[in-house]
Every structure is written in C-alpha cells, then in structure tokens.
Amino acid sequence: MATVRLEHITKKFGETTAVDDISLTVNDGEFVVLLGPSGCGKTTTLRIVSGLEVQSEGHVYIGDRVVDDVEPKDRNVAMVFQSYALYPHLKIYDNIAFGLKARHVPRAEIIKKVNETAKMLQIHQLLDRKPAALSGGQRQRVALARALVRDPEVFLLDEPLSNLDAKLRAATRIEIKNLHLRLRKTMIYVTHDQVEAMTLADKIAVINQGKLLQFASPMDVFMKPAHRFVGDFVGYPSMNMLGGELEETSAGTFFFTPVIRMKASGAQTGKYFLGIRPEDIVVSKSSSENSLECSVRGLERTGSDNYLFLDYSEGGIVASVTSPDYSVGEKVYVTFDPVNAHFFDAATGAAVQLSASF
Amino acid sequence: MKLPSFFGSMKKRLKGRIVSRILSHFALIVATLFALFPIYFIFWTSILKIQLAAITLSSLIPNLALITLYNYNYVLSDPTFFTIYLKNSLIFGLSAAGVGLVLALFTGYALSRFTFPGRKPFIYFIIALMQFPGTMLVIPYFFMFKELNLINTYLGLIIPYSAGSIVFTGILVKNYIDSIPEDLEEAALVDGETRTGAFTKVIIPLIKPILGLGILLAFIGPYTDFILARAFITGNSLQTLALRLYSVSSISSSGGAAIDYGVFSAFSFLMGIPILIIYLIFQKYIIGGLTLGGVKG
Helix, strand or coil, rough: CEEEEEEEEEEEEECEEEEEEEEECCCCCCCEEEEECCCHHHHHHHHHHHCCCCCCEEEECCCCCCCCCCCCCEEEEEEECCCCCCCCCCHHHHHHHHHHHHHCCCHHHHHHHHHHHHHHHHCCCCCCCCCHCCCCCHHHHHHHHHHCCCCCCCEEEECCCCCHHHHHHHHHHHHHHHHHHHHHEEEEEEECCCCHHHCCCCCEEEECCCCEEEEEEEHHHHHHHCCCCHHHHHHCCCCCCEEEEEEEEECEEEECCCCCCCEECEEEEEEEEECCCCHHHHEEEECCCCCCCEEEEEEEEEECCEEEEEECCCCEEEEEEECCCCCCCEEEEEEHHHCEEEECCCCCCCCEECCCEE | HHHHHHHHHHHHHHHHHHHHHHHHHHHHHHHHHHHHHHHHHHHHHHHHHHHHHCCCCCHHHCCCHCCCHHHHHHHHHCCHHHHHHHHHCCCCCHHHHHHHHHHHHHHHHHHHHHHCCCHHHHHHHHHHHHCHHHHHHHHHHHHHHHCCCCCCHHHHHHHHHHHHHHHHHHHHHHHHHHHHEEEEEEEHHHHHHCCCHHHHHHHHHHHHHHHHHHHHHHHHHHHHHHHHHHHCCCCCCCCHHHHHHHHHEEEEECCCECCCHHHHHHHHHHHHHHHHHHHHHHHHHHHHHHHCCCCCC
C-alpha cells in the first residue's frame, strides 16, 4: 500500500520559506495534483516526497514508513521531470532500463519489462535511438516509460506536459489519465495549469506562497473555493472580485460595494470580497432591478466561448456570454444570482459563508 | 521593372558573399602557414644533410638528395634515450596526468555542484592563479620540497605537476559540468543510484570530451617541462627528455657551446610522438564532445 502522508512539512532556503507547514494525505491509488503559480512551492513539495530535497521540519510517510532519512533510491518512487532528464549518452532502451539495472534486476527480466513498457507507450521502434534524435512528445513518452517500467509505489510528475505544444498536451493528458485508471497507482502531479489539474486530479491541492490553501476534489475546488486565491486562480477567466464591507444598519445587515447593496448575514461586520464567476454573470441589454450599468470595453472570442470585458463606474467585470453580439462602447446591464456569490475575508482571504440576497 | 532590380540586388549579395569568403580563406591560409612553418622547418632540418648555418631559402625546398637519417640514428642509437629519458618523461607525464585528472575531476565537480562557504572566492582564487607564470613557482617549490626531502625524487615532481592540473583542468571540468542539467543526476538518484553511481554512470560519460582534453593537457605540461625539472632533478637517473634535449644537442667546440640543430630537431620530433599517440587515443572523446548534443533534453 502506498499512501503518501505529509505532516507539517516546512522547507526553508536561507531566509525564504518555500514550503510553509503543509500537511496532506494522498491515499493509495489516488491522483493528486499540486496546483499553484510558479514559485509557490509545489515542485519543492514534490521533491521533498522524492527525497531529492530534505524538509526543514515535519515528516514524510510513504506507506507506513517514515522516510525522512531515506535516500531517494530507497523510497521506491519514480519521477518524471519537467525537462524529461533523459540520459543523453544512452540509447532509449538503456534510458528505460537504467533504474532496473541500478536495482540489479536479472537481464532477461529487464529485456522483457523494457519491451512491454515501450510497446504500451508506443515507443518500441525508438529503442535503438539516442534522446537527441527524438521529438519532444517522444522524449516525454520515454520519460514516462522510464518511470512506469520500475513499477514503483508512487509516481511523481513535475509539470510533465509543459514542454509540449497545446494539441499534444491535450492528447497526452488523456493518456496519463487512462494510464492512472489502468494502473491505479498513487500519483502526485505538479502543474500550474488549472485545466490539467481539473481534468486529471482525484484531488487538487492548491498551493500559494508555500501554503496549502485547499485540498479537495476538482469540483469542490471550483464550486467552493476555500480561499480568495483559489477562487481567483482556478477557472478561466478569473473570478470577479469586488471589495466591499459588511455593515449593520437600522434595516439589518448589508453587504455594500460602491455599486452593489445586498442583504447579507452569517459573519462579523468588516471588509470582505464578493467573488462571482464570469459564467455566473447575467448580461442583458436592458436594465432590470438590481442590475449594474456597464459599457463594453472589449470582446474576446475563443470560438466556443465569448468573454465580455465590461467597465462600470468603479472598475471592471468579466462576463462569459454565449452570444458574441456586442460592440465596443455599448451599454449593457449585468446582474447575478446571489446564490452564486462567494465571500472572502479581506484580511485573511479565507472563504466565509454568508447568506445573501438582493 | 521590379524584377531586374531584385535580381540585381541578389547578384550584389552573392558577390559580397564571395568576396568575404575569399578574404576569410586568405586570412586562414596565412595563419595556417605561420602555424605549420616551424613544424615543417624542424622536420626538414632533422633530415637535412646541411647544417643550420648553411641553410638558405632554396634548401628548404624538399629535395631527396639532401636527406639523411643520420640525426635520428644518432639519437636512437643511444639506448639511454629509452631507458632513462623516455621512461622518466613518461613516468612523470602519465602519473601527473592520472593524478592531476582525478584531482581536477573532483575539484571541478565540487565547484560546480556543491555549495559551501567560500566557493565563489575560491573559484576566483583559482582563476587568479592562472595569471601567474609557472617560473614563479620554481624557487618557493624548491625550498618546500627540499625541506620535505623530495628533491630529485619522482614524487617531488609528480606532486607539483599534478597540482598544476587542478588549476586549469579543474576550471575546465567545472565549466563543463555546469552545462549538464542537475536533473540528470537527480533522475539517476530517484532511479536507484547512489551519488557515486550517478557520478560514474551519468556525469563521467557526459564529460568524457573534457576528460580527454584534460588528460592531454595534464600530460603535455609535465612531459615537456624544463624549468621545474631542471631545478628539481640533480642526479642522472631521473633525467627527462626535455632536459636531454638540451644536453644532447649541445656541442662544445673551441669557440664555446653551440647547438647541433640537426640533432635538436630529430630529438624534438621523436619527443612529440608520445603526445601524438595520447592525442590519437583520446581524440574520439575530444571530438565526440562536438556531436554529443541533446544534453539539454
């Protein structure tokens, strides 16, 4: 069984804290994606699991074993590097066989396993070549094969798709997902691409500035962001964030932004952000009750979706619309259903449950 | 009327390219002549019947009638050429190359991969060392090795020769290892290798080109050294080719010392053969470095 458990992991490089008290458990066979912007500490976290980096504080468990003092070679993990890190002086066959040879697997078994794995990833015709003679996509498969052939307890993947072009990336994404469904091995996958995270993960760990902000299923991360950063980072275009204040008045508790006034309750008075996803914004050409007058600044068409960039008196809003039938400068009126509103504490960023209505 | 002007400009560009080709080839040929002439001159005088003083421009033109193997015969007929001089030079050259390369390898790896206090200043210190002439070392080394009772011993020269390799070859190795992504070693570590295994199975094969070059450089220096050998070797049994080159070609005549350039040239030529052999052994690595490619994944 290969559960991976991180217990209060902190990693400091000199004065900077790369990983700040992260605790999470990856269950056996689970696909967990560490998601965050570059420099957030997600790769460092992965490297701590691999043993290439040693944490400053906390403990790492693989299975029932504490592996804090265990060398990478003895952790029974395999890693796919962002750069693929294929050994340039070795043929593809020897690249894939490298780990088996290091573990003194009998020759006949090495030959059998390398060929099987190469066939599975459709690179068996490349075994005699050197990495330099391969395309990016082929190298990526070799890197995967090198990890798979060892049949490790845990797979660690560090942005494995980031060097591929968009089309190949989408295709390989599906393959990796299928591979996981077939093998049911514990996988930890690092990416800054939220689409990869949403499509691949059983669970997403959203990390920012070394802190774990949310660890939940992709749908929960999307629907119930636990932190203002999560709401902002996951989903495209980003969630609209409107700063405002929860105030007691003689008529009850209200949430005010310069342009919105909502009845709201469930938290202490103070400063909050109202988050609303572009797809939850209703755009109309005629005004209605509680609608906000905006003018169209621009329209971005992607073919399937259209993103409407709007200006109102105090700022900007992005809305996702079905019709591309808008022109720049046109007046429109936007509103939204309060049930789709998210609230975040302005000071801590933490999500707050408010029941709100117009 | 656009077409002709387009072709006109193309013609002009082509002409420019030809002119620059001719100029660059001319410069390269001249430089090559300067590089090759001394070698030709030494080779020709080593098989020439005429003594140096009598050489004219016309006698530099190859002419079978002027050839003799007398000088080679003279040098090689003395068995001490092999039993003392060549033997000693090879002992010094090969052991210094071996020890020096190992030291340079570890120095280069440590400077490239490990972080330790004083790493940067140490690199600058080594680079600064390269600026000093080797001659400077003779007197301090002499005092030092005299105290250690290492004057006129093999070890007494192998130590300073090997130490010399750390400076230049060490920096070469460091720079080369810098260009190899650390991912490769890390991949080997996760794949099940120890640090030593990753070093021998990944780093060493990848830096073969620089090791080939390093061996050649670490060999040539000690093998051809005159200054340090002259000061450190006092007895007859440790004499090297470089020292012998001086004594074998000196002719004492009534008018004072003179040099027999025929013998000098033949001796020099023979002395160069081991260097050539070492080059030929390691050249596939040295040249292999150019075709390796793909290190960057």
